[in-house]
Amino acid sequence: MGGALAAQFRRELKIARRSGGGASTGAVFFLVLAAIFPFAVGPDLNLLARIGPAILWIAVLLSTLLGLDRLFQADYEDGSLDVMLTGEMPLELIVLVKCAAHWLTTALPLVFVAPLFGLALAQDGAALVRVTLSLLVGTPALTLIGAIGAAATVSLRRGGLLIAVLVLPLTIPVLIFGVSAAGAGLADPVRFAAPFAILCALSLAALAGAPFAVAAALRYGGE
C-alpha cells in the first residue's frame, strides 16, 4: 500500500516537472499580481506597508487557482482515472497524494518567493515572517478546497473559470484568518496566535474533509 502511494507521488512530481512551467508559471503570475498592485495604489509607502499582507494573500490565492483545472482533468481524459479506480488503493488516498504533490509543486514555491515580493511592498522583517508563516499553513487549505472545485468540473472541457467561481467563495474564511495572522502585530502575541491557530485548524479540517468530497465528485463525474 505504501509502495503504491509512493509510486503515485513520484509520478505526480515527474509529470509536474516534465510538463513544464507549473511552478514557475504560478510564481511569475504571483510576481505580476504583486507588482501591479503598487501601480494601482500609488506611491504611498505607509499605505502599501499596511495593505501589503492582504495584497500578498490575494495574489497567492489567485495564483493557486492556476493549474487547478488540470489537477484531475488530465487523468480523466487519458483514462488514467479509470484504471486508478480499479486499484486496491482507496480513491480518497490517491486524491490526498495528488493534492500533496500539487501543493508541493505549485503552492510551496509561492510561499518561498512571498518574502521576496513582500520586500517590494514595503514590508519589514517581522511582517515578512508573519506573511510567510501564514501562507505556509494556509496554502494547504487553498489547494484542498481548490481540488473540490477541480473534481466537480472534471468532465467539463472549459471548467477553468467555473473552478474560480466555485472555489473563491469557499476560500473566504482562509483569506480572512490568513490576512489577520499576517497583518497582526507581533508585539501582541495573542493577536497573532489566535488567527494563526484558526488558520491551522482550517487547513487540518480541509485535510480531513476535502479528500472525501473530491473522491465523491470524481466517482460521480466518471460516470
Added chain:
Amino acid sequence: MRLEVSDVRVERGGRRVLDGLSFVLAPGNALIVTGPNGAGKSTLLRALAGLLPLAAGRIAIVGADHALPCREVAHYVGHADANKASLTANENLAFWAASLASQQGGRSALQPAEALASSGLQRLADLPVSVLSAGQRRRVALARLLVASRPIWLLDEPMTALDAASQTRLGDQMRRHLDQGGIIVAATHGTLDLSDARHLELRH
C-alpha cells in the same frame, strides 16, 4: 473463481443500455462481445470494471478466498490508453505495476522492461509516450496486462491500431492467459482468434 453476472441493468442518461444481462465465466473462459455502435459493449465492460453503477442486478466474483469486488481482480483496458505522454513507456508501466499490485499475491507478474520486451517495444522503453505512434501507444497500454497479475481481463477493442504482428502477439498473450486459468471479456468489431470463446451479441 468464477465471474457471475446476473440480471444486470445499466442506464446511461436515463436510457436503458443493458437490461436483464446474465452470464457466468469460469477460469479459462473468454467472452467476445459484439454488436453495433451504441449497443452497450463499452458500457458492459465499464460496469464490470466497477466504473458504472448498476441500476439492477449483480456482478460477483464467486469462489475467491476473500469477497472481492470485480474491479480489484480485473484489468480494464479501455479506449483511452491511460498513459501519460510526458513519461516514458517504462515509467508509465512501472507506475501501473505499483498501483495495480495486489495484496493477495497470486501469480508473479513481469517487470516493466520484460513486459515491454514481450510486446516488442524494448527499444522504445525510454522514449516519452508522446513520440510513439498510435499503435505503439496501444501496445504500451496492453503491456499493462502483464505487469500486474490479475485474473480477469476486460478489453475494449484491443486490436484497434495494432499491426498484424502485434495482433498475433496479443492473441498469443490472450491464449496464454486463458491457459493459465484467466478470464477474458473483450468487446470487438473485428475477429479475435480465440478458439472455443463464447459470443455475446448485444442489440439496441
